[in-house]
Amino acid sequence: MKVLLTDQVFPSVETERALLSEAGHELVIASTPEDLRHHLADADAVLTTYQPLPEEVLSTMKNAKIIARYGIGVDNIDLASAASRGIMVTNVPDYCVEEVAEHAIAMALSLHRRLHDADASTRAGEWGVASVRPIHRLSTLTAGFLGFGRIGRRVASTMATFGCRIVAHDPYATDLPSTVNGVEMDELLGQSDLLFLHAPLTAETRGIINADTIARLPERAIVVNVARGPLVVLEDLIAALRADRLGGAGLDTFPTEPVDPGLLIDVPNLLVSPHTAYYSEEAITESQRKATNQVIKVLSGEKADYPLTAG
Template sequence: MRVILTDQVFPTVSLERDEFSRHGHEFLVASNESEALTLIEDADAILTTYMPLPAKVIGTMKKARIIARYGIGVDNIDVRAAAAKGIAVTNVPDYCVEEVATHAVAMALAMVRGLPSADAAVRQGEWGVNTVRPLRRLSSLTVGLLGVGRIGGAVARTLATLGPKLIAHDPYAAELPPGVLPVSLEEVFKNSDLLLLHAPLTEATKGLVNASRIDSMKDGAYIVNVARGPLIVLEDLLAALRSGKLRGAGIDTFPQEPLPDVSILEDVPGLLLSPHTAFYSEEALVESQRKAIAQVVKVLHGQSPDYLIAP
């Protein structure tokens, strides 16, 4: 059978070549989106990372049995269109839990302890606590979690060891980690000194963090987003930082990547940025590849995949 990789983002695809060859499958890597659109028409399986696969594209697939995404989110795939054609859609929801949780906690602690300002002060020859004042003890703060899945749960368990009050809103969570108080969406915004976003991107969550909700937050609060960029209306967040409504924001994902105009970030106080790297470690990349490959092999051999999104 024929397996197509729509967009190659890994240092090597030797894992894919070896595994599919071992099972007697042909494996082709598209050199660009145009070639990918042609190749997937007769593909039995599609591996993808970022390439958009809307209903129109899925409609051209004549033989596909599975679309396997290397990452967690599947917002680049029209899942309903795939399900309507009986095409399995899979992801790898557990490959970078440790990495993203660590990144979120690192961003949160760096802001709460004023590390970006402290670093800049020393480089400018400034000294003393006035360079970071005011800082508050973490255990005196309320930390809110918007979404408590694998990653949000790991963040909650880590931060719990440092003593803050933990609250969370997640309408889909069967249970929350010990010590985490469930609250409404309005309450998680209103009561959080530090708000961490771990929600998926859906029509309901797009633009969830906007000017109105930021206005409902405490003055001087912090926001961390290592989930999906469009959860935040970026212009509203930057305005809140400039006005001092928010004291800080740690952002790893953006509505458009790369940012079309980085000048919008100039002279914005309290920003701690990373270029969508929260998911990354060498181990995480290999785990993502191995698990995505496994979903394809299982479906092509008539077995049930481990991470079925639809149908």
């Protein structure tokens, strides 16, 4: 069967090609928009990363049995439309949990310990704690989590080892550990000295961190977003940093990517990275292998490991 790769973002797709060939399938890589439209019409399966697949695109797909996304979020795919057409949608929700959690924690700790200020003052010939005051013990702070899935739980367990009190708001999490306090959104905002965003991007969560919600955070709270960029209204966050309302922000994702670097010039206490929290060599290989295996399983009539629609 024909398996279409909509957007080639990896250094190599030999993993996909070898697995699919062994299963008797052909891998086709779209090279132009016209090429993409042509192959979507009769592809039996689709592998995708960032390519938007809205209803008007899905309506052109006559043979597709599965759309397999390499990553975790599927906001680039119209799930309802796929389900109505009997197309299975899968993701790989467990491929980079370690990496993203590590990245979030690294950002939070760097901002909390004000390492950027310490580095700058040391290089400027200053000595002592004047440039980093005030810093409070982590054990006196509350770490809050908006979204409490695999990654959020891993970050929370690490922050708890530093003595942080842990609170979480996730309407879909029903089995919170006894060490985690489930709270409503208002309580989350009011209590989080460190706010970690681990929510999916939905109509309800888009722009959820904005001028109003930032104003409800404790003074000089730190916000870390390694989830989806549009969770945050970037202009509001930057304004809060410039006004010294927030103690810091760590952003790995942005509403528009690549982000306009001009927006980031001279923004105080802002730590950014270019959507790399997911990355390690091992994570990339795992994502490619697992996404491809979903295709192979569904095309052979087996159950997918990570179904998001019934198909």
